[in-house]
Amino acid sequence: MRVRSFIGTGSDSSLEAALIEIISKGLPLVERPYAQIAERLGCSEAEVIQGIDAIVARGDLKRYGVVVRHRKLGYRANGMVVWDIPDNRVAEIGHCIGQYAFVTLCYQRPRRLPDWRYNLFSMIHGKDRDEVVDQVAHIVHHCGLQGIEHEILFSNRCFKQRGASYLRGAQTDRSGRAQSE
Amino acid sequence: MREFSTLEQRLLNDFQHGLPLTPRPFADIARQLGVYETTVLETLQRLHTEGVISRVGAVFHPNRIGASTLAAMAVPEAELEAVADKISRFAEVNHNYEREHEFNLWFVVVAEDEDRLQQVLREIEDCCGYPLLDLPLENEFFIDLGFDLKWT
Numbered sequence: 001m002r003v004r005s006f007i008g009t010g011s012d013s014s015l016e017a018a019l020i021e022i023i024s025k026g027l028p029l030v031e032r033p034y035a036q037i038a039e040r041l042g043c044s045e046a047e048v049i050q051g052i053d054a055i056v057a058r059g060d061l062k063r064y065g066v067v068v069r070h071r072k073l074g075y076r077a078n079g080m081v082v083w084d085i086p087d088n089r090v091a092e093i094g095h096c097i098g099q100y101a102f103v104t105l106c107y108q109r110p111r112r113l114p115d116w117r118y119n120l121f122s123m124i125h126g127k128d129r130d131e132v133v134d135q136v137a138h139i140v141h142h143c144g145l146q147g148i149e150h151e152i153l154f155s156n157r158c159f160k161q162r163g164a165s166y167l168r169g170a171q172t173d174r175s176g177r178a179q180s181e
Numbered sequence: 182m183r184e185f186s187t188l189e190q191r192l193l194n195d196f197q198h199g200l201p202l203t204p205r206p207f208a209d210i211a212r213q214l215g216v217y218e219t220t221v222l223e224t225l226q227r228l229h230t231e232g233v234i235s236r237v238g239a240v241f242h243p244n245r246i247g248a249s250t251l252a253a254m255a256v257p258e259a260e261l262e263a264v265a266d267k268i269s270r271f272a273e274v275n276h277n278y279e280r281e282h283e284f285n286l287w288f289v290v291v292a293e294d295e296d297r298l299q300q301v302l303r304e305i306e307d308c309c310g311y312p313l314l315d316l317p318l319e320n321e322f323f324i325d326l327g328f329d330l331k332w333t
Contacts, residue, residue, distance in 0.1 A: 020239075020241075020246055022238075023238045023239040024238060024239050024240075024241060025236065025238065026229075026235070026236025026237055026238040027200075027236075027237050027238050029207075029222055029225050029226050029229065029237065030222070031205055031207065031208070031218060031222070032204055032205060033206065033207075034202075034204060034206075035204065045204060049202050049203070049204070052202055053202050055239075056202070059242075059245075060241055060242060060245040060246060061239050061240065061241055061242070062240045062241060062242050063197055063198050063239070063240040064198065064199065064200050064238070064239050064240075065196045065197045065198050065199060065200040065237065066192060066193060066196045066197055066200075066225070066234055066237050067197070067234055067235045067236050067237070067238060067240060068193055068197065068233065068234055068235075069232060069233060069234065069235055072231070072232050072233045073193070073233065080280060080287070090320070091320070091322065094320065094322030095322050097322065098322040106321070106322045107243075107318050107319075107320065107321055107322070108318075108319045108320035108321075108322070109251065109316040109317065109318060109319055110316060110317070110319060112314050112315075112316070115314060116253075116284070116314050116316070121251075121316075151282065153280040153281060153282045153284075153287075154280065154281045155278045155279065155280050156278075156279040156280065156281060157265075157278070157279040158276075158277070158278050158279075159265040159266070159268070159269050159277040159278065159279070159288075160268075160269040160274060160275065160276065160277035160288070161235070161275070161276050161277075
C-alpha cells in the first residue's frame, strides 16, 4: 500500500503529505479513525490529530466534515453560470453573487479570447432547472446585472467525481508505470 | 430520492464543517444528537454506501495544495464519451462533467506543482486531439458556510 512509503521517514512534511492524502479521500468510519490512520502510518494517534489540526489551522481546508453529493439529495440541476464582468467591477459583483446560500462557488478566472469571454464563474444547485433559472434572475435583479452577458451551463453526465489525488506517489502514468517508490 | 430520517438530515446538514478533532469524533457527534455512537457510524456508512455522501473528510481550497485548474474542451457529440473516458483515466483529473455548451466537457486537473500541471494539460490535449481552455482560479468571492439543505 502506497502510504507505507511514509513510514519511518520521520519528517513532519511527509507525515503531513500522507495526512492530506488520507483526509481528502475520507476518514475510516470507525470509532477511532485517527488511531486507525496512525496505525497505517506508523505514528501516534496524537500526532495524527495534531497534524490535521495544523492543516485546518493554516486555513487550507474549505470544509472538514461530511461531504454531500447534491444530486443524490434531490438537487438534480446544477448550473455553472458564467458572467462577462468589466474587470474593474469583478470584486464588487463577485461578492454580491457569492453571498447567496444557493451559490456554492464564485470564482474569477481568466478570459481566453476569442474563444472564451467570461471571467466570473458561479455554481448554483437547484431541485430542477427552473429553480436555477429563477435564482439566476434573482441575482441579475439584486446585483444589478441587467445588460451583463452571461450563460447557464447545465451539467449532464458526470464522467468522474472523486477527491483529488495530490501526490505523485499515488499516481500511475498512462504507460502503466507505477510511480510509487 | 428517498426520504431521509431526522438523524440523517442532521448528519447531512449540520456536520459539513468542523468534524471534531478528538479521538472519538463520532461519539462527540452522537452526544450532540442524543444517539449512540454506533448509530452515527452505521448511518454514515449507509449514506456512504448509497453514494449520498462521498466521504467524511476534507475539501481543500483550490491551489492551496499543489496546482490546479478548471479545463474545458469542445468535443463533437459523437466522440464525447470516448474523449471523456480518455480524460478520466488521468489520475490528475477529478471532476469531469458534460455541460450543455459548445465547450461541452469540463474537468478539474490537480498536480503537485505548476510545471507538472502544464505538462499534464499538454498530455491531455495530445491524447484527445482537441485544444483545451485552461481557466485557473484567480480570485474567490465566497464564504463557504456549507450548503443549506432544504428538506421541504
